[in-house]
Amino acid sequence: MALECVAVLGWGDSGSRASGLVFNGVRNSNRTPRKCVCRGGFSGLSGDSVIKSADNQNTGKSSNVNDVPGKLCKDLISLPKPLTVADFTVTPNDGTKVRISFKGLPGSFSEDAALKAYPKCETVPCDEFEDTFKAVELWLADKAVLPIENSSSGSIHRNYDLLLRHRLHIVGEVQLAANFCLLALPGIKADQLKRVLSHPQALASSDIVLTQLGVARENVDDTASAAQYVASNGLRDAGAVASARAAEIYGLNILADRIQDEPDIITRFLVLARDPIIPRTDKLFKTSIVFTLDEGPGVLFKALAVFALREINLTKIESRPQRKRPLRVVDDSNTGTAKYFDYLFYIDFEASMADPRAQNALGHLQEFATFLRVLGCYPMDATL
Ligand SMILES: O=C(O)C(=O)Cc1ccccc1
Structure with a gap:
């Protein structure tokens, strides 16, 4: 059984920022891969620099890595290596397979989607959609692949509800043309x-x-x-x-x-992980959010305007009744009491969270949304 891991990750050069970001993660090193405990500032230092600073802490003296005796050098080499961008990429570079949970048996289209996204992955079949989430939450899988909409029958509503109920992050999408x-x-x-x-x-x-x-x-x-x-x-x-x-x-x-009746029936799947990916602007990214609004004329229009005003294209909008609070009671002295359905709005838009337009749009939306959560920011699948 692998050890549970807590890593404190340094970003940039600021020690205060470094100590602020704590996450659970699997660290890949060139030794036997396992979940490890890494503590310390890894900010922009090479492996040698880390060895040097560890040595300095012990002796209080300045030293050069080339001067240390063989035994000590060997011990230092076995120390955890600093995290690099490669540690956050989807496929480990040491040959270990990414484990992807999906609903269904081997041979299902969801497994096809997992294999399209990660051709060398190890797939983890699950009985129910909810189990695919739990598999990731319990570290039995690294990621989950989940169908979210289909070009012939539309959205898979249950999976929208599960996205909100669980705290996983959307880190990718896969579009699959199923051949029945x-x-x-x-x-x-x-x-x-x-x-x-x-x-x-x-x-x-x-x-x-x-x-x-x-x-x-x-x-x-x-x-x-x-x-x-x-x-x-x-x-x-x-x-x-x-x-x-x-x-x-x-x-x-x-x-x-x-x-199939139509030549191309496309299913869009989401890839979910415990940690979000770092948004970029050098390729096409999409962001998925969910929010609620107060009742009132034009509130949804106002919410959509935060994107239109910044020329951000919306690719999907879905509304779901709020299960826990399905009805909103509105008292009006003139017209009396009315009961409305209370909705959650799910929106996908074509912009990365690293793009100031997206940040400003969400800042603007936050001014009047009663609840707002970013479900994920991820590269768009442009393979079809
Ligand atoms: O039943 C499957 O194989 C699935 O993965 C669900 C599904 C069914 C039909 C099209 C795409 C996905």
């Missing part, structure tokens, strides 16, 4: 199928082909579970809508490929 295949046991032909199992969204997106076949549709949790169920129960009258990778994993045949 009709799978069956080897030797079975399409006209022998009486029913087809899959995730409801895959069944809905393959409506034309399934209607032509005249089969009954059965919902299951994810596309790969459908394939696994047909294979492990040896079902000769049942097919599954799933990926080509699921066919390979569960030993099924592909009877038809690209059976």
Whole structure:
């Protein structure tokens, strides 16, 4: 079992700032990777400089790393190395695999999304969306991949609610064009199928082909579970809508490929992590926020204006009722008492938090929003 880690990280040269930032993290070094305890200012110092300052602290004398005897030198080399930008990159450079949690069985489209983002990752299948969050929170996984919206059926509302309930940060997005295949046991032909199992969204997106076949549709949790169920129960009258990778994993045949009604059905997934990434301006970044507003005419207009005024493009807006406080009671002496739904607004906008326009827009929004949280700032997926 790895040790729990607390690292105190120095940013820039200021000691006061350095001592202010405490986070839990995994430090990669060129020794056996493990969670480690690192304390001290790492600000802009080379490894040698750190060795020197440690030596100076012990002896009170000035020394040069080249002068120290072999034994001491060896001990010093085994000291933790200063954190570098590489420690914050998505893929460890020592060959260890990033562990990514996803909902579903191996072969599901969510696993495809994880593999698209991190081709060498180790995937961690989970039963429920909530478990993918917990896996990261409990250090069983480094990141979670979560579908958030789909070009044919829209937002996955439950996952918006989970983003708010948990404290993970959005660190990336993945857009995946799913290729839905009709799978069956080897030797079975399409006209022998009486029913087809899959995730409801895959069944809905393959409506034309399934209607032509005249089969009954059965919902299951994810596309790969459908394939696994047909294979492990040896079902000769049942097919599954799933990926080509699921066919390979569960030993099924592909009877038809690209059976979706529209040629491109895109699912957008979010990548979540315990720590946020450092926003940059040298490539396209997106920021996701959630906020609440007071009741009143034009308040949403005013909220959207903070972005329009700074020419910041919005890519998504979603509203969800506030579960804990669903109704707002408004008393008006003229019109009486009214009850309104109280909403959370989720917005994605095309700007990095390192961009002053984004900072000013959020500063402006904060002046009248009753609650505001930045869910993450992350590079846009421009691969499709
Ligand atoms: O069921 C799956 O394989 C999933 O990952 C959910 C899903 C279903 C259909 C399209 C994209 C994601």
